Amino acid sequence: MDERGLRLEGVCAGYTARRGHPERRVLDGLDATAPSGALTALIGPNGAGKSTLLRTMAGLQPVLAGRVRIDGVAVESVPAAELARRLAVVLTERDLPALLTARELAGLGRHPHTGFTGRLSAADGEIVTWALEAVHAGHLADRPVTELSDGERQRALVARALVQEPSAILLDEPTAFLDVTSRVALMGLLRRLARDRDLTVVVSTHDLELALRVADRIWLLAPGGVLHAGTPEELTAQGMIGATFDGDELSFDHASGVFVLQAGSGGSVRVTADDVHRPLLERALAREGWRPSPVRGADAGEPSAPVEAVGEPSVRSGPVEAAGDGDSPPPAGPELAVRQAGDGYLAAFDGDVMRFAAISELAAWSRRAADALREAPPALLPATPLAVSGAVADVSTVSGYFALDIGPIVAGWRPLADLFTDPGVLETRIGETAARLKTTETRVAASILFQGIAARFWSPLLGAAIAHGLLVDLDPGRVHWQAVTGGPLPLRATDLDGWRVRDPARIAERLHRTVVSGLLEPLAAAFQRVVKIAPGLLWGNAASALGGSVRTLARVRPELTEAAVALGRELLALGPLRDTGELAEPEPGHPFFVRRSCCLYYRLPGGGKCGDCALTDPDTRHAQWARAVRETQGAR
Known part of the structure; x- marks a missing residue:
């Protein structure tokens, strides 16, 4: 057996009996080894007995019981x-000979x-x-110790220990x-000396x-005088570090090897950033009470299975929706999402996305968001890119009006x-539409083009909301289009x-x-700058596109009809869509839109x-509806 190094064998450390004071044992039954050629760190909370053991x-x-051996020989013998030649001690000395x-x-x-x-x-x-x-202090040799910095003094004291040519060095703080x-x-110096000189170095x-x-080895003195010995990784994995040092405010993070703020009450945050900014953002947000999400940049749940594609509708019939598992509630996720974006940061909370230039601004805002969260849970949770892309991919299989590609530009x-x-x-675009429709009337081409683009906007977003319980942010700054001669506008x-x-x-408000x-x-404002066209006509077309989406969704996924019709009616009661028309349901499962403008x-x-023309008389309209219902039922 290799006897080099320092070994504790059932050591009891404390204070011998003195006049009027009985023997006091601080530590008892300690067994551990500090090997040669390694740096051993002695750690523990205040009052654990580190200095007493050292x-x-x-x-x-004196040892009250047991043995302390150096290179196999009991220290007290x-x-x-001779002991001074074998063992050097460096204490915390602020006052040195001037x-x-x-x-x-x-x-x-x-x-x-x-x-x-x-x-x-x-x-x-020599x-x-x-x-x-x-110890890299040769340049300090002729300097008075009173002129040395604290770090330089410590190097000089370590040099004094090396001059003893010991086999072991003990250092106290x-x-x-x-x-x-x-x-x-x-x-770093102590570890190098231990390895280069084959020394046993123990530092509290x-x-x-x-x-x-x-450190190569850790001696951990836990409360109660228990000594745990092992590598840093072993003691961390065993939970010894956290069990000893975790407090009300800080806890030891096993993965990073540092202390972090205890999980706050602000909720969970998902941070997407590079390897430098992510820990900085998580640390700043933790101070405001936010807990880092265990899943970074991954989906909080699996997307619904895609449905079979249906026939592509014409401009007049409106879009079609994809179906997912509408009965399953979406899985929970973090309440806050933060993403590094260029030279700033985007924060998503309860349906709003904020941009910040600095981490300090983001942290200050997140404190208010945490306060709001304690008042009431958010209605909307930021979805992961994988969840969004899964829902969009499902919807895109339905038809061209629902297709929304995700890929490089x-x-x-x-x-x-x-x-x-x-x-x-x-x-x-208006001129190309006019040529395709064989009309010279710019207003007519603009009206139909506007409705086709409105259908492209409504279709994927309405479909993802109904089928997947997911609201997609279609940011015009991040979405691109491609010019085509006919059919739905590629996005x-x-x-x-x-x-x-x-x-x-x-859902409706968002x-x-x-x-x-x-x-x-x-888009309507842009059309009106190019073509003299009434706002009521454009908003009637937008409402008609919405009605077409609801109708086709009901045809493809009958089980979602009730939710689709209810959401469509909510939307038709908001803003400029109000009074543009109504979503009728003459027979359950078969909604039709009736517009009020031409x-x-x-x-x-x-x-x-057109199929939802405001000029069609009621009898004719009901006959058309009945025929459409029969055709739909026959198609099934």
């Missing part, structure tokens, strides 16, 4: 002069090797020089008065995180915002954000904000009246 190991106070230089201070360590006179020989001087160089850089440098420290990163794709801001783009995004619905009452306020209102469809060559 002094007992050094022979500065070694004569003092008239000594660093070389003279280090030279004191040669005392166990000098004769009666204590004079240093040339060989002793050892002192070597020791100062070994050597980093106590050092700054962060000096603490790291000194601990309160710098827990640094000890766990640098290559040549030929233009930002969706161009339709709102570039009159030339819109004029070209593509690199990625999309969205919200999982906790409170269904928020959809209205996204589609009507965010997309259709700026769309000019009749002015197309051979156009006639």
